[in-house]
Amino acid sequence: xxxxxxxxxxxxxxxxxxxxxxxxxxxxxYSLKNGLKIIVKEDHRAPVVVSQxxxxxxxxxxxxxxxxxxxxxEHMMFKGxxxxxxxxxxxxxxxxxxxxxxxxxxxxxxxxxxLENSRLKISFELEADRMRNLSLPAEEYAxxxxxxxxxxxxxxxxxxxxxxxxxxxxxxxxxxxxHHPVIGWMDDLRHIGIEDLRKWYQQWxxxxxxxxxxxxxVDPEQVHRLAEKYFGPLKPSVLADLKPQAEIEQAGERRIVxxxxxxxxxxxxxxxxxxxxxxxxxxxxxxxxVLAAILDGGDSARFARDLVRGKQIAASASAGYDLYARQRDxxxxxxxxxxxxxxTSLESALRDQIRALREKPVEAAELDRIxxxxxxxxxxxxxxxxxxAMQIGIVETIGLDRKVLDQYVDxxxxxxxxxxxxxxxxxxxxxxxxxAVLEPxxxxxxxxxxxxxxxxxx
Amino acid sequence: MKRFPxxxxxxxTAFLPLVLxxxxxxxxxxAAPAIQHWETAHGARVYFVPAPELPIVxxxxxxxxxxxxxGAKGGISQLTNTLxxxxxxxxxxxxxxxxxxxxxxxxxxxxxxxxATVSLRSLSDEATLKTALDTLVVVLKSxxxxxxxxxxxxxxxxxxxxxxxxxxxxxxxxxxxxxVYGDHPYANEVLGTPESLATLTRADVVSFYRRYYVARNxxxxxxxxxxxxxxxxxADRLAAALDxxxxxxxxxPVPRLESAKTVHIDHPSTQTHVLIxxxxxxxxDPDYFALYVGNHVLGGSGLVSxxxxxxREKRGLAYSAYSYFFPMHVAGxxxxxxxxxxxxxxxxxxxxxxxLRKYIDEGPTAEELKASKQNITGGFPxxxxxxxxxxxxxxxxxxYGLPLDYLDTFNRHVEAVSVKDIRDAFxxxxxxxxxxxVTVGSGTTN
Numbered sequence: 001x002x003x004x005x006x007x008x009x010x011x012x013x014x015x016x017x018x019x020x021x022x023x024x025x026x027x028x029x030y031s032l033k034n035g036l037k038i039i040v041k042e043d044h045r046a047p048v049v050v051s052q053x054x055x056x057x058x059x060x061x062x063x064x065x066x067x068x069x070x071x072x073x074e075h076m077m078f079k080g081x082x083x084x085x086x087x088x089x090x091x092x093x094x095x096x097x098x099x100x101x102x103x104x105x106x107x108x109x110x111x112x113x114x115l116e117n118s119r120l121k122i123s124f125e126l127e128a129d130r131m132r133n134l135s136l137p138a139e140e141y142a143x144x145x146x147x148x149x150x151x152x153x154x155x156x157x158x159x160x161x162x163x164x165x166x167x168x169x170x171x172x173x174x175x176x177x178x179h180h181p182v183i184g185w186m187d188d189l190r191h192i193g194i195e196d197l198r199k200w201y202q203q204w205x206x207x208x209x210x211x212x213x214x215x216x217x218v219d220p221e222q223v224h225r226l227a228e229k230y231f232g233p234l235k236p237s238v239l240a241d242l243k244p245q246a247e248i249e250q251a252g253e254r255r256i257v258x259x260x261x262x263x264x265x266x267x268x269x270x271x272x273x274x275x276x277x278x279x280x281x282x283x284x285x286x287x288x289x290v291l292a293a294i295l296d297g298g299d300s301a302r303f304a305r306d307l308v309r310g311k312q313i314a315a316s317a318s319a320g321y322d323l324y325a326r327q328r329d330x331x332x333x334x335x336x337x338x339x340x341x342x343x344t345s346l347e348s349a350l351r352d353q354i355r356a357l358r359e360k361p362v363e364a365a366e367l368d369r370i371x372x373x374x375x376x377x378x379x380x381x382x383x384x385x386x387x388x389a390m391q392i393g394i395v396e397t398i399g400l401d402r403k404v405l406d407q408y409v410d411x412x413x414x415x416x417x418x419x420x421x422x423x424x425x426x427x428x429x430x431x432x433x434x435x436a437v438l439e440p441x442x443x444x445x446x447x448x449x450x451x452x453x454x455x456x457x458x
Numbered sequence: 459m460k461r462f463p464x465x466x467x468x469x470x471t472a473f474l475p476l477v478l479x480x481x482x483x484x485x486x487x488x489a490a491p492a493i494q495h496w497e498t499a500h501g502a503r504v505y506f507v508p509a510p511e512l513p514i515v516x517x518x519x520x521x522x523x524x525x526x527x528x529g530a531k532g533g534i535s536q537l538t539n540t541l542x543x544x545x546x547x548x549x550x551x552x553x554x555x556x557x558x559x560x561x562x563x564x565x566x567x568x569x570x571x572x573x574a575t576v577s578l579r580s581l582s583d584e585a586t587l588k589t590a591l592d593t594l595v596v597v598l599k600s601x602x603x604x605x606x607x608x609x610x611x612x613x614x615x616x617x618x619x620x621x622x623x624x625x626x627x628x629x630x631x632x633x634x635x636x637x638v639y640g641d642h643p644y645a646n647e648v649l650g651t652p653e654s655l656a657t658l659t660r661a662d663v664v665s666f667y668r669r670y671y672v673a674r675n676x677x678x679x680x681x682x683x684x685x686x687x688x689x690x691x692x693a694d695r696l697a698a699a700l701d702x703x704x705x706x707x708x709x710x711p712v713p714r715l716e717s718a719k720t721v722h723i724d725h726p727s728t729q730t731h732v733l734i735x736x737x738x739x740x741x742x743d744p745d746y747f748a749l750y751v752g753n754h755v756l757g758g759s760g761l762v763s764x765x766x767x768x769x770r771e772k773r774g775l776a777y778s779a780y781s782y783f784f785p786m787h788v789a790g791x792x793x794x795x796x797x798x799x800x801x802x803x804x805x806x807x808x809x810x811x812x813x814l815r816k817y818i819d820e821g822p823t824a825e826e827l828k829a830s831k832q833n834i835t836g837g838f839p840x841x842x843x844x845x846x847x848x849x850x851x852x853x854x855x856x857x858y859g860l861p862l863d864y865l866d867t868f869n870r871h872v873e874a875v876s877v878k879d880i881r882d883a884f885x886x887x888x889x890x891x892x893x894x895x896v897t898v899g900s901g902t903t904n
Contacts, residue, residue: 046839046842048840071474074476078761087761087762090760091762094760094832094833095832096836097836097838099837116836119836142774143771143774145774146775147770147777148777150775150776150797151474153729154778182474183474261726262624263623264617264620264624297559299543299551299555299558299559299565300555300558300559305552308610309551309552309610312610336621338610338613338617339616340613365556368560372560372562373562375562376563376580376581377562379512379513380514380564380579383846384844440624443725443726444726
């Protein structure tokens with residue numbers, strides 16, 4: 001009781017101090033005639049800028065046969081335009097002291113550069129160029145799809161837990177496009193052609209399907225002018241309709257077993273849940289967010305306290321929820337049993353944790369602790385321009401109003417113990433549950449196919 | 459949530475970057491912050507950068523107590539480090555975690571080969587910071603190292619070791635360090651071995667803590683919303699929580715390899731992981747800038763590097779292909795790496811070796827060198843654009859005893875490197891005939 005009071009007092013004190021010490025800078029938004037949105041946030045602590053271009057396309061836009069195409073296209077975006085041949089993009093950025101990369105997710109594909117702030121125009125010139133003028137040469141694609149396949153081998157094929165996660169997602173999602181992996185199924189990667197990529201590029205890469213996010217030591221008006229100069233001349237596209245491909249209602253628990261060479265058993269569980277974008281009642285996603293933190297919000301949270309330390313039944317256990325997923329999603333739980341403990345015992349213990357959330361409201365102290373961490377994290381996040389840009393990019397790209405970012409702390413603080421119990425009761429039901437268990441196969445010396453040359457390197 | 463790195467995946471491919479980039483702690487110059495430095499009464503070395511723009515304070519204590527200090531007790535540095543917050547003073551692990559998390563403070567520990575670190579991030583308002591630091595002081599001063607916590611963490615390390623056996627990358631790295639370092643302390647794995655872990659006792663942990671978590675063996679880095687006076691009193695408090703102790707002795711030098719070594723480990727993976735290298739350089743090495751800039755061209759600059767260009771861009775042989783120096787207290791490794799479908803392994807290795815030999819013979823072109831310098835110097839401000847990055851730099855500068863003007867002079871040193879310097883340094887320091895080659899994959903690679 002008194003601890004709750006202390007935490008509430010602390011929160012108020014911190015919020016007001018934080019507000020005084022460093023008022024969050026406003027965010028400026030501009031729209032070009034061609035539909036491109038530019039969002040600029042100032043951070044003058046260092047003479048640098050991060051510039052990100054977010055496209056509204058990701059693996060959740062794909063269908064069977066071309067899974068992985070968004071990610072493959074991301075790779076090909078570095079393989080030349082009419083003006084800048086393959087590799088030149090990276091060379092120019094590098095010579096300008098820049099760092100760059102790109103990433104693909106289920107709901108977005110994003111490209112970024114981090115540069116000294118005076119060089120932003122280089123980023124804009126190059127990004128505007130490849131937004132519309134990508135060459136997509138077949139001979140480059142032939143090599144780059146091999147790179148993508150190596151990436152798949154590295155991340156998934158040779159990683160039993162990643163493999164389990166991939167198959168878990170496919171079992172949990174039957175009709176939803178969250179069914180298939182971002183990297184794509186290997187057979188699809190083998191059969192996607194350069195013309196498929198050209199179509200995908202023409203379909204989704206357009207100024208009216210993109211957002212430019214700039215955070216750093218910049219003048220928003222100047223950024224606006226630069227954007228107008230470089231992106232302004234680009235023509236918009238008529239965007240294709242995106243079929244909803246909604247996930248059918250789950251009507252019973254699903255279990256899969258994955259057998260793969262491994263040392264450690266591994267367990268994944270997932271319940272069907274709404275996200276901020278899909279929720280009928282928008283307090284529910286925030287309650288789910290808090291629920292996930294009750295379980296796995298730090299060393300004081302329930303998994304660490306009860307399963308890793310207390311019962312010593314888990315070597316590790318975590319809970320995950322993506323508030324900003326574009327489609328209905330999962331609240332996931334995963335874990336590895338402690339040394340000498342069985343995976344069945346871990347599953348039992350995890351189910352007990354879920355049951356506890358359904359049966360009993362969480363303690364006030366736990367709730368307040370989550371909120372205290374959220375308040376503090378909102379300040380810590382301001383130390384990273386990259387992270388701030390990411391948050392804006394994700395929210396814009398999935399089609400949420402950016403103000404949800406400003407509202408986040410308050411919405412979390414408003415979550416009650418009753419609400420956490422309500423969402424647990426509503427959504428954490430066995431009939432909506434998918435479970436995947438990794439059963440390790442012994443790792444042994446595989447069959448060696450005879451080779452014409454000398455034997456293996458020893 | 460304490461997690462060990464080996465193979466414990468939550469959500470895997472939700473988010474795919476184009477390039478896997480190794481983030482190294484290398485300072486860079488430009489608009490460098492002024493570093494304030496002093497020693498506390500009992501010899502803890504303090505490095506401080508005020509950063510009033512955000513109401514955050516970061517504190518990092520870096521001890522010379524990594525796995526290089528394990529001796530025969532493999533895993534003791536990791537175990538001690540991880541047990542620090544398993545109970546301290548009157549507080550058990552749950553209470554300690556609650557103390558920090560009630561105020562949104564982030565406490566963490568980490569052990570590597572050289573460094574053992576204790577970190578704290580807190581909001582800077584008086585009340586919060588006081589509670590955060592009070593709790594940190596208790597952890598530093600009176601860790602209880604409870605027996606059940608010890609057994610639990612030992613078990614988690616055993617689980618992590620087993621997890622490594624399902625990761626061709628982890629298997630390759632272990633084999634690489636073993637082959638390069640032999641009996642040198644850098645061969646010690648942070649997790650130890652199942653055999654060594656079984657022998658560790660609470661007395662070992664207490665002994666390790668008493669020896670290495672002491673003021674004279676500590677660097678205290680502070681960045682954030684506090685002034686010099688506050689930083690001084692904070693550093694004093696933290697240092698006073700520790701025994702005075704003594705600095706850890708210098709590590710033995712790393713012997714050069716006498717001949718080439720090849721290690722193959724069978725593993726049922728679709729790819730073969732390749733690591734090639736030998737002892738490289740140390741922090742503060744006289745050849746540091748020639749080797750660092752030289753390597754940047756060779757394999758340290760991502761997609762535009764020679765190795766990535768030959769292996770990935772031109773031939774699609776790997777997603778990640780690189781070379782790096784890992785400068786440490788004494789010679790850390792020079793390492794080239796890639797992963798490729800097994801049938802392409804011989805081709806990829808031959809290409810890596812050829813690329814290295816050509817580079818040693820010829821060095822970079824003038825254009826390559828210019829482009830690399832521009833990347834390094836032009837990108838310098840990116841290394842210091844957050845409190846988190848600044849404190850990382852302070853930890854390295856302090857721990858390795860680099861000059862206070864390291865950040866200010868870095869660009870100048872980079873600019874001064876010539877093609878001749880690089881050729882000369884690579885020829886003297888990298889012997890392509892005495893490399894360790896490790897492959898992990900399914901058998902025949904030809």
